[in-house]
Amino acid sequence: MTAEQPPAAILWFRRDLRLDDNAALHAAIETGGAVVPVYIREPEGHNIGPLGGAQEWWLHHSLEALRKAVRELGSDLVLRTGAAVDVLADLAHETGAQTVFINRAYERDEQDRKIAADLDAKELRLTAFHGKLLHPPGRIKTGSGGSFKVFTPFWNAMQKLGEPREPIAAPTRIPAPKHFPKSQSLNSWALLPSKPDWAAHFSDLWTPGEQGAKEKLEAFIGNHLHDYKRGRDLPAIDATSNLSAHLAHGEITPARLWHATRDLPRSAAENVGHFRREVAWRDFCYSLLSEKPRLDEENWDRKFDAMEWLYDADEFTAWTRGQTGYPIVDAGMRQLWKYGFMHNRVRMITASFLIKDLMIDWRKGEKWFRDALVDADPANNAGNWQWVAGSGADASPFFRVFNPVLQGEKFDPDGTYVREHVPELAKLDKKYIHKPFDAPPQTLAKAGIELGTTYPKPMIDHGFARDRALAAYKRLRGAAEEG
Ligand SMILES: Cc1cc2nc3c(=O)[nH]c(=O)nc-3n(C[C@H](O)[C@H](O)[C@H](O)COP(=O)(O)OP(=O)(O)OC[C@H]3O[C@@H](n4cnc5c(N)ncnc54)[C@H](O)[C@@H]3O)c2cc1C
Numbered sequence: 001m002t003a004e005q006p007p008a009a010i011l012w013f014r015r016d017l018r019l020d021d022n023a024a025l026h027a028a029i030e031t032g033g034a035v036v037p038v039y040i041r042e043p044e045g046h047n048i049g050p051l052g053g054a055q056e057w058w059l060h061h062s063l064e065a066l067r068k069a070v071r072e073l074g075s076d077l078v079l080r081t082g083a084a085v086d087v088l089a090d091l092a093h094e095t096g097a098q099t100v101f102i103n104r105a106y107e108r109d110e111q112d113r114k115i116a117a118d119l120d121a122k123e124l125r126l127t128a129f130h131g132k133l134l135h136p137p138g139r140i141k142t143g144s145g146g147s148f149k150v151f152t153p154f155w156n157a158m159q160k161l162g163e164p165r166e167p168i169a170a171p172t173r174i175p176a177p178k179h180f181p182k183s184q185s186l187n188s189w190a191l192l193p194s195k196p197d198w199a200a201h202f203s204d205l206w207t208p209g210e211q212g213a214k215e216k217l218e219a220f221i222g223n224h225l226h227d228y229k230r231g232r233d234l235p236a237i238d239a240t241s242n243l244s245a246h247l248a249h250g251e252i253t254p255a256r257l258w259h260a261t262r263d264l265p266r267s268a269a270e271n272v273g274h275f276r277r278e279v280a281w282r283d284f285c286y287s288l289l290s291e292k293p294r295l296d297e298e299n300w301d302r303k304f305d306a307m308e309w310l311y312d313a314d315e316f317t318a319w320t321r322g323q324t325g326y327p328i329v330d331a332g333m334r335q336l337w338k339y340g341f342m343h344n345r346v347r348m349i350t351a352s353f354l355i356k357d358l359m360i361d362w363r364k365g366e367k368w369f370r371d372a373l374v375d376a377d378p379a380n381n382a383g384n385w386q387w388v389a390g391s392g393a394d395a396s397p398f399f400r401v402f403n404p405v406l407q408g409e410k411f412d413p414d415g416t417y418v419r420e421h422v423p424e425l426a427k428l429d430k431k432y433i434h435k436p437f438d439a440p441p442q443t444l445a446k447a448g449i450e451l452g453t454t455y456p457k458p459m460i461d462h463g464f465a466r467d468r469a470l471a472a473y474k475r476l477r478g479a480a481e482e483g
Helices: 023-030 054-072 082-097 106-123 150-162 212-231 244-248 253-259 266-291 300-304 313-321 329-338 346-356 362-372 376-388 403-410 418-421 441-446 462-482
Strands: 009-011 036-039 078-081 099-103 125-129
Touching: 023 099, 023 125, 036 054, 036 082, 054 212, 054 362, 078 150, 078 266, 078 462, 082 106, 106 125, 106 266, 125 212, 125 403, 150 266, 212 244, 212 253, 212 266, 212 329, 212 462, 244 346, 253 266, 266 376, 266 441, 313 329, 313 346, 329 362, 329 403, 329 418, 346 362, 346 403, 362 376
Parallel strands: 009 036, 009 099, 036 078, 099 125
Antiparallel strands: none
């Protein structure tokens, strides 16, 4: 290093696998020194829960895409395994870096504070930036300075703040160090499943990486946004952005979404408003998570600690495999298994079925989703499971029990979604597609269905299950009032 040349800076990529609108990258380049981009595979326990299987598949492809993009700008991506502090200290030693730049990942704030302190002791500075959310958590406050527990006032207050910050354009060059530090090979991390390759269909829908995110955003604005408000509740049509997995891996920022939907014709205003409101739910879930970092384990409403959950391993397995005998539930669970994704409306129906029809603790469902979803997100997943369970902030009340037949008939009226994901019911008359158990024998025979053989009989009677759930809730409330 010469006197005029500033020291190298380490850019530590985490859940922000992008070059566009990346404040940490921008700041690292601004130092004027070489930039050393690194992704660290931290041992289990160094993250908020291990990364789920579906997200490991995503991570492999996303890192491949990021490495290609970084190389195109004259640099490279270092891959290392180990505790973050050790890896960063080694890299600093190898490159002469004195600062590590990161974008904040609020789910690991506590862990990052410790890392910052440990690095400090080694004379390495950790500098953090915002970008993951529309507004940093804690910025949106009630009149008395507290945090919101209800979404609508949170959203109203957010809109009063005005537009989120302008996104920062991707750099055109990343200055590289003279000698690039050694990297592990991505393949050696064995992130992709094999024997069996349960992710075989993921690439039918997903192109991990920044470019894939940009294409999804353009397709959404060009083809689907105009019908978002009506279409977003109908699982048979492609009406939503499909950006959640890209957001979860930080391949695109919500500020970019906000600004991309800014200068559209006035006729789009209502749908744009609805879309932004959904994106704001993500901020809301993160504001809850910042208040309760173990949102995936602790009931927001502690009264639910006394809920009398049941657990039957065979019932749980039938739910995970889409073999409950309720077509809309089975379609959702099979969509999840095949594509690592499930439509939002059906997430609510399948979660309600697990929690209220089977009385299985929401935490079991949250973990299953976390492993199976490509968009698994510590705030959104836990926040939404608690919303369905009734244990969350601003949650749907427990006594609102979804009827899987009526939900199916309302949101998948022709049964198109069920026919796609539960092919053994494909030929069934529309009238019975959400309740094959009510179909006359000749109707079933005509569709080639034998209940209990080609497709399961309902694993539980919904009316009985509903009464059982409401009785448990009544006891819970009674106990809370007495206590
Ligand atoms: C039980 C359950 C579990 C869920 N788990 C997750 C999860 O792990 N990760 C995840 O990103 N979303 C989760 N969601 C929320 C929602 O289902 C998905 O964000 C949405 O289906 C993703 O599709 P999309 O990108 O096309 O959404 P769009 O309708 O296009 O919405 C745009 C973006 O807004 C955000 N968003 C939309 N709805 C919600 C919501 N209810 N809460 C928070 N953010 C929202 C997402 O980032 C989404 O990508 C869950 C919902 C339920 C009911």
